[in-house]
Amino acid sequence: MPRFFELTRDKAMWARFKGDFDAAHKWHLPGVRCDTCGVTWGSSGHQYPGVDLSYLTERESFRSRPVSVAEFERLRELVRPLAPPNAKLPPGTSLGALAGTASGKFGPFTSQDDILWLVHRDALEHLQAEGVRGLLGCRTELRFRSKDAPELLELQVEPHGRLHPDCLPPDLPPPCATCDRQAFRLPDDPILDAATLPTDLDLFRVGNFATVMIGTERLMEALRRLKLDGITFRELPTR
Numbered sequence: 351m352p353r354f355f356e357l358t359r360d361k362a363m364w365a366r367f368k369g370d371f372d373a374a375h376k377w378h379l380p381g382v383r384c385d386t387c388g389v390t391w392g393s394s395g396h397q398y399p400g401v402d403l404s405y406l407t408e409r410e411s412f413r414s415r416p417v418s419v420a421e422f423e424r425l426r427e428l429v430r431p432l433a434p435p436n437a438k439l440p441p442g443t444s445l446g447a448l449a450g451t452a453s454g455k456f457g458p459f460t461s462q463d464d465i466l467w468l469v470h471r472d473a474l475e476h477l478q479a480e481g482v483r484g485l486l487g488c489r490t491e492l493r494f495r496s497k498d499a500p501e502l503l504e505l506q507v508e509p510h511g512r513l514h515p516d517c518l519p520p521d522l523p524p525p526c527a528t529c530d531r532q533a534f535r536l537p538d539d540p541i542l543d544a545a546t547l548p549t550d551l552d553l554f555r556v557g558n559f560a561t562v563m564i565g566t567e568r569l570m571e572a573l574r575r576l577k578l579d580g581i582t583f584r585e586l587p588t589r
């Protein structure tokens with residue numbers, strides 16, 4: 351039975367390297383104002399740094415500012431052909447290269463809030479050479495003041511699989527029929543729904559809780575063999 355681990359920042363490591371960045375993705379699918387459920391919302395954790403909207407004539411419309419569900423759906427259809435197949439692309443999805451400023455020394459991995467992950471190109475290539483599957487490093491547009499700027503890529507990690515219903519509130523209402531919002535807090539002890547998990551990827555986000563990053567035992571062992579620090583692992587049960 352494959353084992354799965356939640357990945358978070360190693361905060362001691364973060365303090366040692368002192369690398370920092372102030373940056374955002376170039377575009378966003380807007381949030382929505384839904385007349386059915388009455389909520390204005392956008393999701394977190396749906397990030398596609400490899401999806402380039404530069405050639406869309408309407409690229410200026412891709413801002414976080416909330417719009418109606420109909421306008422949101424229209425904009426999403428413009429992005430869909432550029433996005434990976436079956437990407438859910440909910441309101442608030444971020445798109446395009448991470449752009450901004452960076453300073454300090456970066457470890458092999460650096461995370462923003464455990465959601466967005468930067469990796470040194472060398473570290474990514476070593477992991478790929480070790481047979482870790484499904485890693486996609488995307489170009490960033492981070493400006494360093496110093497001359498010896500590292501080559502940092504952002505991992506595009508796609509949502510797959512689900513939390514098991516047993517770890518969610520039993521009275522959880524179904525998603526809104528119009529905007530598909532289904533809000534719940536991350537349980538303290540998440541359980542992954544084994545039947546829904548990908549079998550060909552060593553790194554993914556939880557499909558219905560995309561701020562949670564999951565790695566396989568293969569990824570964890572490769573990181574240890576290569577002595578690539580910066581990530582803490584917590585094993586999550588599957589059912």
Ligand SMILES: [Zn+2]
Pocket residue numbers: 384385386387388389526527528529530531
């Ligand atoms: Zn709604």
